[in-house]
Amino acid sequence: MKNITFEKYHGNGNDFVIIDSRGNELYKNYKTNKIFDIKNICNRQFGVGADGVIFIEEPNEDNYAKMIIFNSDGSEAQMCGNGIRCLVEYLHVNDSMNNKNIEYKIETKAGLKIAKYINDEITVKMGVPILECQNIPTTIEKKINSIPSHEFIEKDFNNMGYAVGMGNPHLIFFVKDIESIVLSRLGPIFENNELFPEKTNVHFCQILNRDNIK
Numbered sequence: 001m002k003n004i005t006f007e008k009y010h011g012n013g014n015d016f017v018i019i020d021s022r023g024n025e026l027y028k029n030y031k032t033n034k035i036f037d038i039k040n041i042c043n044r045q046f047g048v049g050a051d052g053v054i055f056i057e058e059p060n061e062d063n064y065a066k067m068i069i070f071n072s073d074g075s076e077a078q079m080c081g082n083g084i085r086c087l088v089e090y091l092h093v094n095d096s097m098n099n100k101n102i103e104y105k106i107e108t109k110a111g112l113k114i115a116k117y118i119n120d121e122i123t124v125k126m127g128v129p130i131l132e133c134q135n136i137p138t139t140i141e142k143k144i145n146s147i148p149s150h151e152f153i154e155k156d157f158n159n160m161g162y163a164v165g166m167g168n169p170h171l172i173f174f175v176k177d178i179e180s181i182v183l184s185r186l187g188p189i190f191e192n193n194e195l196f197p198e199k200t201n202v203h204f205c206q207i208l209n210r211d212n213i214k
């Protein structure tokens with residue numbers, strides 16, 4: 001395998017290997033010839049170490065770029081909020097333009113996402129949350145206030161979980177004391193729960209007051 005140039009970025013600690021495949025055959029070669037193994041690249045002991053790999057491609061329409069993202073297990077995701085922010089930072093830093101863009105329109109499998117780069121901060125218009133079970137996707141059938149909801153029981157953990165889609169699936173728990181949560185144990189259990197056929201991101205939240213959630 002020939003040497004491949006990449007850069008690594010993180011958004012809120014969510015880290016990604018970014019490969020710019022505009023003007024070259026890197027993404028095409030990965031898809032057709034599997035010139036490298038994404039699981040090996042993302043391995044934190046023997047590889048670069050990352051939560052995922054992002055390819056930047058030329059857009060299909062009149063937009064700035066196209067984002068293709070793979071999870072650390074090699075599966076393709078639709079999109080990721082922190083990931084697209086990393087991609088936009090890469091574009092802003094590396095693309096040689098006399099006047100740096102403020103707005104970046106990025107094509108993703110979850111549709112067109114619009115990011116803005118203002119005062120060194122990147123925000124992304126993520127769109128309306130997806131609550132239709134089949135589109136999250138989840139096989140949860142019960143809903144509370146239109147949100148797919150299920151009571152999860154795992155040893156000493158018993159709590160209502162809420163499923164929401166943002167181009168990829170999310171499972172959200174509200175707990176009284178977030179410090180009591182053992183993320184390394186509960187996270188993988190719920191990530192691979194059978195109610196989520198494409199796995200899911202897992203969040204534990206503690207409401208501090210009307211204005212703040214931890």
